[in-house]
Amino acid sequence: MAAPRPALRIRRLTKSFAGTVALADFELDIAPGEVHALVGENGSGKSTVIKILAGYHRPDPGGTVEIDGTALPFGSAPAAHEMGCRFVHQDLGLVLQLPVVDNLYLNSGFASRFGTIRGAQTRRQASELLKRVGLELDPRASVGSLTLAQRTGVALARALEGEDHRQVRLLVLDEPTATLPEIEVHHLLDMVRRVAADGVAVLYVSHRLDEIFHVADNVTVLRDGHPVATTPVSSLDKRQLIAMLVGDELGELPSPLAGRAGGPAALSVQDLHGPGVAGVTFRARPGEILGFAGITGSGRESLLGTVFGALPRRGGVVEAGGRPLPPYDPRAAIVAGLAYLPPDRKVTGAVMDLSARENLSICRLRSVRSGLLLRGKAERAEARLWFDRLCVRPAGAIEKQLATFSGGNQQKVLFAKWLRLSPRVFLLDEPTQGVDVGTKGELHRQLLAAAAAGATVVVSSSDLEELVALCHRVLVLRAGRVAAGFDGSSVTTASISRASLGEQEVVAA
């Protein structure tokens, strides 16, 4: 190619974690001024690429990364910064209460004289910086008062900020639009194009395929750690891109579970509104395992929390066994026979400082108490029973702090905490997150057993294979609504993936 020297050149980049290959023989060129999209499903290796560039992971020996012709030393964040690599993450790292100008200069230092900030000069610089990304706003405005797209713009501007801005060679944007409302996306894409027009190479990672056609020049597709293709965006249409992303999986086996669900609904949700959820309706019957899929920002992350009452409900009706549940009231939900495993163990799922035994019994102490006293012996016996039943390791360590268990065993304990209530409806948010393969199998077995015993199981997961393996029926969320539904043999990772990414399907909910 007679093209100019690429701003970023990656050759034979491989990274494996404890035997599994996360990224294999990855190659990538980005010219100055080019916007290059990197797409792939969860676990395809996108974040590994970013983390290697950022100096967080060291790749396996043999690969090279060159910035503007100079080799990038691996494993050093300061070196990456020094060589002109900048990163904007989904979490923008802005202080909402502070004005824009303070956010821009907090890290790099303000223009000052005799230790006093030179307000007027700093504001002037800030305005110029913001203009480079196409933002015309008062630098004294607090970041909290800006739209989400404007905030991302401020983060972009901050990434470009430097004594000599030309030293910024590569800007990596990691899912910048994941939390942006549709109408603000274009504003952000304009800003990205403007940054690229300044001669910066942009690596753009996103799940939203539509915007790739708007913003990117070229696209590289990753699947299972392998680069599948790199092509100019203009030579593709969305259908072809989706085909590259999910591969040809049409011949895949259908769900092994026969749909044995029957009878009236155990859980009925009508026109539910909540954070990220904009009018979801579904019913689940006893014995049924119902799955929810969707990309980040589709409402998948907050749906089950809103149903249970962990998150505030803004509208709609939730009925369990025919009786309506009050919004935002976990106690009422538990009494009605619901169980909820939140997506984040540490933050909302467990009291990590308490022992495994105490976490196990917290939901219902009635069965281990007589009068006002807790019967320690009965409680311990019950905890041991559940440890045995779910093979929690270390075996019998019921008095150990929950924080000291591995992720998989913590999840087993939290699972047992709900199983012992024999709930009628399980709501499981990412039930096997950060859990090893063996534990995953054990948890799935317990779920299938619970469903076989007549419980309703609702699983929300970003792991499509998990949904395919477990669910009788899968509903796909997009923009807070149910966009597609699959049941029986139509539940495949390919079909779910296509629907999640926005290819039209017949709604069969």
Add this chain to the structure above:
Amino acid sequence: MNSRLGSQRISLGFNSFSGLYLLALFIVVFGIWTPRLFLTLATVQSVASQQATTAMLAIAVLIPIAAGAYDLSVGATINLSTIICVWLQTVRGWSMWPAIAVAVGACVVVGMVNGLVIVRLRVNSFIATLGMGSIITAVQDIVSGQNQPNPPTGTSWMNLTQLNVAGFQIIVLYLLVLALIVWWALDHTPAGRYLYAIGGNPEASRLAGVAVGRYTWCAMIGSATVAGIAGVFYASQTGPSLTFGAGLLLPAFAAVFLGSTQIKPGRFNLWGTMLAIYVLAVGVKGLQLITGVQWLAEMFNGVALVGAVSFAIWRQRLAEGRAVRRNEDRLPEAGASGPSAAKDAEPVPSRAGDG
């Protein structure tokens, strides 16, 4: 704050019972230094009874702190109780028991208001009770007209706390009973379990169906009630004072925090708190007998608090450091399935990333 201090639960090693070793060390050192003053039954008796009200106030602090709420108003509350109880008897001529009932009742109201502000108005407990303490002090001034009332003189009033039981003032027995009740409530009843769960993670507790607001409220009432009872005993034992409560606040908090490094490290617990109170008291007593200076108590309490808690945190960091190194060896496959794992492993390489 809760449970960031230690890593292990019950163990018989130095970790859990360092206070007892320290106590033994004090007794040996001061016993050798000044045996005739220190190694006497009188010393034991006076330390035990002098510290009884402070220990009760520490229990008052302990109840809400188990649930993650600070009650900084206990110092003012114990003072209010003392003044009301004495003022009703000597100025208004009430008899003892009604005066005690009204004093403790006023403190229950204080606890209810604290709970209201924290649970209903969602004010941070630190701020709510700091403000409440100031308000109580003002109310106390209004009631007393800033004149310290004379102490009641009846023998039944004195005997309330100073009756001799096996050489000890009976207040020591009261403390023991109170400690037993609160220990039983915290460690062996559902309510206690809920308090610790709330203190550990309020949102996870709420999602497990725990009535977080109701139990926090009860903890604030319990705290103020215990402070009120302690105030009555203080009045009977020592006499009224317009300001003593503020001086007891720090030792009470110090004992609770020190206590969380003892017996059940990492958890605010009753016997650890009691141990801390008396280890500190023995140390102060010994030093005072030797040197005779008065500022020792303050200095000793402060140094012991900062020193012991720093030591516990340092140990915790060592343990966590080992755990982190262990986990790094088996980092989850990037982006595979764990949002939490991925968050933990999020790099902060750019300027955009931190701030």
